[in-house]
Amino acid sequence: MVTIGRKEREKQEREAKILQLARGMLSDAGYLGLSMDRIATQMEYSKGTIYQHFQNKEEIILALANEALEKRLEMFEIAATWSGASCSRDRMAAIGAAAERFVEKYPQHFGVEQIVRSASIWEKTSEERRHIMHTCEGRCMQIVGGIVRDGLAHGDLELPASRSAEDVVFGMWSLNFGAYTIVTSSESLEEIGILNPIAALRHNQNLMLDGYNWRPLYNEKNYDATMDQVKTEVFGDE
Amino acid sequence: MVTIGRKEREKQEREAKILQLARGMLSDAGYLGLSMDRIATQMEYSKGTIYQHFQNKEEIILALANEALEKRLEMFEIAATWSGASCSRDRMAAIGAAAERFVEKYPQHFGVEQIVRSASIWEKTSEERRHIMHTCEGRCMQIVGGIVRDGLAHGDLELPASRSAEDVVFGMWSLNFGAYTIVTSSESLEEIGILNPIAALRHNQNLMLDGYNWRPLYNEKNYDATMDQVKTEVFGDE
DNA sequence: TCAAAAAATGACGATGTGTCAATAATGGAA
DNA sequence: TTCCATTATTGACACATCGTCATTTTTTGA
Numbered sequence: 300m301v302t303i304g305r306k307e308r309e310k311q312e313r314e315a316k317i318l319q320l321a322r323g324m325l326s327d328a329g330y331l332g333l334s335m336d337r338i339a340t341q342m343e344y345s346k347g348t349i350y351q352h353f354q355n356k357e358e359i360i361l362a363l364a365n366e367a368l369e370k371r372l373e374m375f376e377i378a379a380t381w382s383g384a385s386c387s388r389d390r391m392a393a394i395g396a397a398a399e400r401f402v403e404k405y406p407q408h409f410g411v412e413q414i415v416r417s418a419s420i421w422e423k424t425s426e427e428r429r430h431i432m433h434t435c436e437g438r439c440m441q442i443v444g445g446i447v448r449d450g451l452a453h454g455d456l457e458l459p460a461s462r463s464a465e466d467v468v469f470g471m472w473s474l475n476f477g478a479y480t481i482v483t484s485s486e487s488l489e490e491i492g493i494l495n496p497i498a499a500l501r502h503n504q505n506l507m508l509d510g511y512n513w514r515p516l517y518n519e520k521n522y523d524a525t526m527d528q529v530k531t532e533v534f535g536d537e
Numbered sequence: 538m539v540t541i542g543r544k545e546r547e548k549q550e551r552e553a554k555i556l557q558l559a560r561g562m563l564s565d566a567g568y569l570g571l572s573m574d575r576i577a578t579q580m581e582y583s584k585g586t587i588y589q590h591f592q593n594k595e596e597i598i599l600a601l602a603n604e605a606l607e608k609r610l611e612m613f614e615i616a617a618t619w620s621g622a623s624c625s626r627d628r629m630a631a632i633g634a635a636a637e638r639f640v641e642k643y644p645q646h647f648g649v650e651q652i653v654r655s656a657s658i659w660e661k662t663s664e665e666r667r668h669i670m671h672t673c674e675g676r677c678m679q680i681v682g683g684i685v686r687d688g689l690a691h692g693d694l695e696l697p698a699s700r701s702a703e704d705v706v707f708g709m710w711s712l713n714f715g716a717y718t719i720v721t722s723s724e725s726l727e728e729i730g731i732l733n734p735i736a737a738l739r740h741n742q743n744l745m746l747d748g749y750n751w752r753p754l755y756n757e758k759n760y761d762a763t764m765d766q767v768k769t770e771v772f773g774d775e
Numbered sequence: 776t777c778a779a780a781a782a783a784t785g786a787c788g789a790t791g792t793g794t795c796a797a798t799a800a801t802g803g804a805a
Numbered sequence: 806t807t808c809c810a811t812t813a814t815t816g817a818c819a820c821a822t823c824g825t826c827a828t829t830t831t832t833t834g835a
Contacts, residue, residue: 329657330568335792345815350793416722417655419567433725440729462740465730469716470741474708477715481707484654487671491678492703502700503708503745510744510755517748573823583784588824782831791822800813805806 314352316342318366321359326407330418333359357420361428364415367408368435371401374534375442381533387450388513391471392522394443395504396529398475399497404534406483413480443468456513470507474500501526552590554580556604559597564645568656571597595658599666602653605646606673609639612772613680619771625688626751629709630760632681633742634767636713637735642772644721651718681706694751708745712738739764 320341324333335356339346353359378397384390402409421429447464450456458464478500482488488496505517558579562571573594577584591597616635622628640647659667685702688694696702716738720726726734743755 329655331791332657334790336790346792347794347816348814351813355793413655416718417567417651419570436723437729444730459740462737463730463732466737466740469719469731469734469737470712470744473715473719473738473741474712475715476719477711477713478707480654480718481711481714485674491675492682492701493707494701496707499700499704499707500711502697502704503711503748506708506748507741507745510741510747569822572821574821584823585785585825586783589782593824594822777835778833779835780831780833782829784827784829786827787825789823789825792820794818794820796815796817798813798815801811803808803810805808 310352313342313344317349317352317359318363322363322407322411325360325363325414326410330360330414354425355423357423358425358428360411360415360418360420361424361432363411365428365431365435367405367411368432368439370405370408371398371412372435372439372442374401375439377533378529379442379446381529383528383532386515387446387453387455388508388515388520388522389525390446391443391450391508391513392525393529393533394446395471395475395501396526397534399526400530400534402479409479409483413483440465440468443471450513456508456511458511467508467511471504474504474507478503548590551580551582555587555590556597556601560601560645560649563598563601563652564648568598568652592663593661595661596663596666598649598653598656598658599662599670601649603666603669603673605643605649606670606677608643608646609636609650610673610677610680612639613677615771616767617680617684619767621766621770624753625684625691625693626746626753626758626760627763628684629681629688629746629751630763631767631771632684633709633713633739634764635772637764638768638772640717647717647721651721678703678706681709688751694746694749696749705746705749709742712742712745716741 317338320338321333324337333356335346335349339349342349353362374397375394378393379390381390381393384393415432444464447456447467451458451464458467478496482496493499501523505522509516555576558576559571562575571594573584573587577587580587591600612635613632616631617628619628619631622631653670682702685694685705689696689702696705716734720734731737739761743760747754
């Protein structure tokens with residue numbers, strides 16, 4: 300049926316529009332800035348109609364988080380399969396570049412990721428959407444974990460008996476998420492002596508990978524150049 | 538005047554009671570769970586009286602954050618001056634142990650630190666309390682930074698020209714904050730292969746410090762034992 | 776004992792969430 | 806085309822919450 304197609308399409312479009320408005324409100328003024336009434340007003344629909352798309356406010360936030368994670372996933376996938384990589388550690392550097400680009404290019408997405416991790420919204424959300432989120436997170440993990448396992452298989456790095464490939468990913472993840480959280484939430488880092496946090500983050504990540512003996516080591520190869528290259532060549536579109 | 542003393546004391550006690558109730562609500566159900574009405578009811582005072590102590594909800598949260606930071610600061614100070622340290626890196630390990638113990642012992646405090654970093658509460662809060670927060674943060678930085686500078690002075694580690702002592706602290710801070718945020722917000726880390734995140738965190742931190750060539754290196758000295766020692770000997774009180 | 780100062784109260788306006796009975800629009804059968 | 810069943814939309818409503826402030830109660834000190 301043609302009409303069913305149109306209806307379905309309109310529904311999708313409205314849903315996208317809701318999420319777009321919600322994203323703006325959320326990044327402007329946080330959890331409280333996101334108002335169902337204001338979404339309804341700006342959509343020129345009544346509140347009841349909005350509630351037919353999303354059971355509640357938390358579902359909207361979780362939907363935004365899923366969009367964010369999907370975008371991150373997409374960028375990680377591109378980075379992981381970057382054809383310019385000449386070793387497993389290059390691919391890891393490409394992931395780092397993708398993570399940087401993700402925050403720079405979609406700061407709102409990153410903001411949602413942060414909100415979801417701190418605000419207690421989980422009780423009110425649907426099992427289905429929580430599952431999507433969980434799956435996305437797992438797939439992100441798989442991609443980066445895959446690079447580590449490739450490196451292990453090629454003998455590019457070694458792990459102590461007590462550590463798994465996932466622990467390496469956890470390290471990168473922690474370092475990256477922590478650093479960006481601090482950067483975005485702490486004004487005047489300069490004042491306390493952190494002049495270039497992103498450069499410091501890169502450095503610290505590389506030192507950690509060096510710790511796993513992931514060859515070529517940081518002093519053997521300029522991974523900063525690699526990351527810059529990936530950022531411009533692969534994710535350079537403004 | 539005796540009466541002035543009593544009044545002042547009562548005011549302090551009430552304030553402490555408010556914060557205590559608020560802390561419970563906040564950690565139970567997040568930002569929304571903290572209700573001024575419910576605080577008033579449970580205090581057996583009217584709402585207006587609560588508002589004589591704190592201008593608004595955000596001020597309460599910021600006050601809680603200051604308590605948390607002060608506690609962290611106190612523990613870091615104890616760790617930094619630990620008499621059992623036999624080298625600068627031992628003292629750094631002691632800071633790591635303090636950070637671990639802080640989260641274990643005061644999970645609510647850590648929860649507040651997270652909320653403050655993500656919820657946009659800053660606009661409504663007073664300059665004064667923001668300043669306290671900023672100062673605490675700076676002093677935490679100073680303590681850990683001091684250990685790094687001591688290490689540099691003793692020739693225990695070296696820095697590349699482009700990195701400052703604060704960048705090392707930033708690395709430890711990011712790694713620790715990121716790891717604990719992920720751990721507390723992501724159920725079923727086991728499912729994605731991270732079996733012992735805290736052990737992984739320790740390992741990753743040590744690898745990072747090794748990257749700065751902070752001697753004795755991780756494979757030369759068992760810093761896990763050092764941290765366990767600090768945790769039981771210095772912060773062992775249950 | 777009493778009046779001025781200080782403290783406490785809670786009704787109130789504003790804003791927000793989520794519901795649901797009532798209304799409008801739509802689609803297809805006769 | 807007409808008409809009715811189904812679906813979509815509406816917005817008033819009940820309820821919760823924040824922060825205010827005129828009013829009431831308590832305290833203080835002369």
